Amino acid sequence: MSHHGVGHSAPSGARGTARATTTARQSNDGGTSRRDQRNLARAVAFLAAGALTVPLLAGCGSDDEGSKPLAGQDIVPVARNAVAEGGTLKMAVDAVPETLNTFQADADAGTTRVAQAVLPSMFTIDATGKPVRNPDYLESAKVIETEPRQVVLYRLNQQAVWSDGREIGAADFAAQWRALSGKDAAYWTARNAGYDRIAQIERGANDLEVRVTFERPYADWRSLFSPLYPKDVMGTPDAFNDGARRKLTVTAGPFRVDKVDTAKKDVVLTRNPRWWGRPAKLDEIDLHAVDRAKRTSALADGTVDVADIDAADAERITLAGREKGTGLPLQGAGKTSAKKLRSWALTLGMHEEKLPEGPQKLRRSIAKWLEQQHELRDFAVRKSLEPAYTQLALNGSEGPLADERVRRAVARALDRQALAKLVLTPLGLPAVPVGSHVALSGQAAYSDGSGAVGSLDTHEAQALLADAGWVAGGPIRNPGKAAGAEEEKGDKKDDKKKEDGEQGDESDGGHDGQYIVGEDDKGSDDKGSDDRDTDDRDTRDHQKDHAHGAPGAYAPKGTAAPRGAGAPAGPLAKDGKALSLRFVLPSGPGSETLQSVADQISKMLDRVGIATEIQKVPDDSYFKDHIAAGQYDLALYSWPSSAYPATDARPIYAKPVVAADGSLNVEQNYTRVGTDQVDQLFDQALGTLDEDEADGLLRKADSRIWASAGSLPLYQRPQLVGARKDLVNVGAFGFQTPVYQDMGFLKKGAKVSPSPSKG
Secondary structure (H helix, E strand, C coil), rough: CCCCCCCCCCCCCCCCCCCCCEEECCCCCCCCCCHHHHHHHHHHHCCCCCCCCCCCCCCCCCCCCCCCCCCCCCCCCCCHHHEECCCEEEEECCCCCCCCCCCCCCHHHHHHHHHHHHCCCCCEEECCCCCCCCCEEEEEEEEECCCCCEEEEEEEEECCCCCCCCCCCCHHHHHHHHHCCCCCCCCCCCCHHHHHHHEEEEECCCECCCEEEEECCCCCCCHHHCCCCCCHHHHHHHHHCCCCCCCCCCCCCECCCCCCCCECCCCEEEEEECCCCCCCCCCCEEEEEECCHHHHHHCCCEEEEEECCHHHHHHHHHHHCCCCCCCCCCCCCCCHHHHHHHHHHHHCCCHHHHHHHHHHHHHHHHHHHHHHHHHCCEEEEEEEEEEEEEEEEEEECCCHCCCCCHHHHHHHHHHHHHHHCCCCCCCCCCCCCECCCCCCCCCCCCCCCCCHHHCCHHHHHHHHHHCCCCCEECCCCCCCEEECCHHHHHHHHHHHHHHHHHCCCCCCCCCCCEEEEECCCCCCCCCCCCHHHHHHHHHHHHHHCCCCCCCCCCCCCCCCCCCCCCCCCEEEECEEEEEEEEEEEEECCCHHHHHHHHHHHHHHHHCCCEEEEEECCHHHHHHHHHHHHHHHHHHHHEEECCCCCHHHCHHHHHHCEEEECCCCCEEECCCCCCHHHHHHHHHHHHHHCCCHHHHHHHHHHHHHHHHHHEEEEEEEEEEEEECCCEEEECCCCCCCCCCCCCCCCCCCCCCCCCCCCCC
């Protein structure tokens, strides 16, 4: 259910949001160091296989573009007096967390959920993605001095205490600062952003005041101490590294950690008897690990009450709510043919590839399906847009995409509106392309900066490719070879085969799990109406855009656009090599959406002469062995939005730096495309305490990120949650941090009200 709100960034396929700032260091042999692989572990949690669940473009965007989120929450909000007292909520997670310390490298979305329910957060995130003071812990927090240094004064809620009875105070703030400052390597921390800018933490005028003095101005100071761990956890390296992995003895939220049961795959949270705020309605929350492919079964058999689901599961739950019986008998002595049973199964909505062979097995499978459908009538789909966006990443470190003109050509060839519609329209969600790398619609820093790279125009794309030297009809030394991220490796492999006397690939299909778009369908007439519409629209847009100007606006003066509206005659080539890009995708359950998007992108690129070789890889290697290691040309993965983009977006777009040992430190910039100017704009935004100025600097940075075309945001990810119909204040939260003490089951006789009260 994406209960993460908006936090620190880590990439995603669709498994939830991790909160890590990972650093990848590319070694000379193309791999990553052992230490950096540990740091990458948390990014893998959010980048697990594919969302995996996952208007016309303008130049600068108006001031009101980000005035509201594109989709509201869907949590069935009710007043607290309409929520029944007691009960257990069983919530699906992807895995039992390896650690309960959110600042460690292997923390995941489950870690974040536990922390939200049991630990203090000085600030939470509201429905527009903005940080807001948490009154359960803070009476106030504000900057009281800017010269000679920035000083923030926190005034704590006088009732706020840890579960052992000790008051929350300056000692806890100071212990967390020292652990996360980055000055003591004995602490195995995954991130220290912001904490490394603190100079001093001290008690204020009384025990309820905490003064934090910064060495350098820090715009995102509200991101700190959320969550806040007790000094017992942060006080020593041993306690930090090992003390909070499977247990949290001292907490300070509406719930506490009762136990972590790895055998039963459960994390059990129970009411905190020392909680001073509005009491929790539920007696217990059980976080139960359920594989994504088994979510509907777990809902149907009562294993869980609420779960993040994919589009296929959402369709099945919706279908169950409409059914009033099948009207088709399963009784009899096997007289129904397998063909008829299979046809019936498909009519019911079962997936053809999952149907067993033989009438008896089919009959049992259908019976089980119908039984589950009956149970799923008690559930509903709650949907919104997740605070995360799916992007097309272009690896600019080598190969054709090292040339900015080729990257910009890819951008001009994409119909991002069509891709957003492909994913979101069938779900009844707003299909608006994402226009920013640093914020989403509804957040203050949002503005559509995509005009910096230009809108869909295949003519301009072809002109850019021609200017980069990629021309149709050029000689190709070896038709089996193409320019791409693994070109050199491929040559070496082929040489090795020759030495060993092995034969090359015998089929045109290449290796298992991959096929090449643009090579095997040139003679096909199977060009859908969508393709024709796009080509016609390209021609009209091109004629309109250049009625008073020369084509090739982004190519040097005098470069002519290729003639004709269609793709170039024959493959594009340069220096004897065909233009083909390796498009890497995850292959696991739930990756169907990304695969559909990739197929459409490949068709769009083929129209301008760019061939794509789609390679599907196992989920567990997708990020580690391909994205982080730079072994791809094109890839689809997601980034969560952040309420603190100056802090969290900077490492994603930072210019890679060559280290003293010759390795390439890319931080989280897995496209390897960055500029000094973008880095400077982020640094300036991070160092100003004027929020309007910071937003303006972030928008400038975003425009320059668009212009370099290393990352092309496509659409905001759908947030789909299957939940029992009587569950309230639970579901698709959008930007907002969940309020765990308000969750529960609707009281008998109560009616749904517009919004929950604080009563």
